[in-house]
Amino acid sequence: MILDIALKHEVDNSYCVHIDALPALRFKGKVAIVTNPKVAGLHLAYLLSRLSSDECYVITVPDGEQHKSLQTVEYILDRLFEHRFNRKSLLIAFGGGVIGDMSGFAAGIYQRGIDFVQIPTTLLSQVDASVGGKTGINNRFGKNLVGLFHQPKAVYIDPHFLSTLPKREFAAGVAEIVKMAVTFDAAFFEWLETHELSDPEHLKTAIEKAVQTKASVVAQDEKERGLRAALNYGHTFGHVIENETAYTRYLHGETVAIGMVMANEVACALGMMTPHEAVRVKALLEHYGLPVTYGIKDVDAFYDAFFLDKKSNDRSITFIIPQSIGGVALRDDIDAALIKGVLARYGEA
């Protein structure tokens, strides 16, 4: 006997992204704010002044990529169980990308899934990580290798939080803004070349533009079966660097900056992007003080690590390579020798 289990239906994971001063938020039931000591110290009082709920708990986890682990997710889950959270309860991710990714993952697996809301406090998470529902953790094999797609119920982006952001973290966020422009919007890239993001008005415009790009890509390809992979421009190289340096030497956005420069060199070697375009991207990144080079100890080991990238399989690695500023291609046919040739230029000084 063969039985069909018919499970075809419409799913609606839509939500709104608010880019403005945090509005008054009212939630029924239990709410847990997941944050870290730094963000809590700077901004928790402000958030609590905007928030009302039946019961509110604060779950504080350590700051940093090295704590984006299954152990920390388990810590969050345990607190939810202790406070007897149920399927109607809500998680609020209040912090940067690490907090958002772990809170979303915890919300996605707590009692097979509860709602969560993103209130990103870093530029990087405001323009990229908090929109799109990618959640997960790192492990010894690499970055974001365990997780799931779990869309937030809403995202509140308040540029006010950025006033306390260290310069280096600000620049890391700019790297992701540059990424959006190079991958999808040449006019936005030109605008970035001529507008200083230290100006709050320009910054808000750039955040809006970046989130619009992200929103449009995610709406077309929620689970990254094609187009959305383009947003990993710079990340294939960047993840290997992050892993090699144990998530401690660089910020995520910094490795994306280096990774974009590497991808552009591949693009130039393939005759896809012009050297002049590559120079313009590098100059914009350097203008914000981002790193654009990295000492590779072992080219073969670096190349080998690409195979653990989620876009790869046994035989091929998918690279996101710019066609030009404003457009990218997914390429799984690039000769290993060509890639290694580019990597070899990054030998340690």
Add this chain to the structure above:
Amino acid sequence: MILDIALKHEVDNSYCVHIDALPALRFKGKVAIVTNPKVAGLHLAYLLSRLSSDECYVITVPDGEQHKSLQTVEYILDRLFEHRFNRKSLLIAFGGGVIGDMSGFAAGIYQRGIDFVQIPTTLLSQVDASVGGKTGINNRFGKNLVGLFHQPKAVYIDPHFLSTLPKREFAAGVAEIVKMAVTFDAAFFEWLETHELSDPEHLKTAIEKAVQTKASVVAQDEKERGLRAALNYGHTFGHVIENETAYTRYLHGETVAIGMVMANEVACALGMMTPHEAVRVKALLEHYGLPVTYGIKDVDAFYDAFFLDKKSNDRSITFIIPQSIGGVALRDDIDAALIKGVLARYGEA
């Protein structure tokens, strides 16, 4: 600025359940069979003789509910990373409900989700756990409290595997068959009263009937927003018993048997089920050697533990109570005193 992320689309999680001798299975790419030493010893050679793939690995995890933990899931994930599984790779859950639930969970979060196939080897997992996509693990707070919905790509139910099943595990599977009949199908219940399941022909008929019932319920309510919760008949009580006895004293199906008897007593107290019907259900369970009673040490603590059930919230507990044989109601309005009155009858002898 408020941006809409429009994520409304059709998803198709449909799949087939084959109830028959295991066909020849061919898979492209890498395959990992997750199993335990007992099942591997008895049946792995048979499975391997039916299976072809590019690369095949066997991941063996310890047997038993007490090992259905996040740690064991992490062990499975680590093996997949070591073997460099990618998004096109496949997991095969080969064993009982514990193996199926953990493999499905691991598949659901490995690189944000890869495919898995269920080949259940116990009666309980054949008639219930392997169909419907509920995956997860236990923790110190209770059973199946962490997990997600991740539907398998296919389910292969081969009654041949049951020939080696210990009597006690066989009976535990019968408990779930009885559950399907009491909740949804009075005619099937009457058939069960007059057909001995030790007869292989009758057994196959019962498996088909139970899976048909499950398939129809899951097709109507994949994520348990209503109807599907009815399949938790007996489980609200059963989970507390499992947790109190640290998952070691009883098999899951045995606690479901006790839980159904408890739920029936509540039904009788509410005037929903007749005492005669309750006696018939109990008699059928006893006929297969299933336990139908349990010594409750502390009625208040037992009641309190219901609040950790996934169907509960802070104020109310949802109980699945038979209206009669062949129909159930979800009730969140039952007086605590009435429930505790029933529980008090289970005081230790």
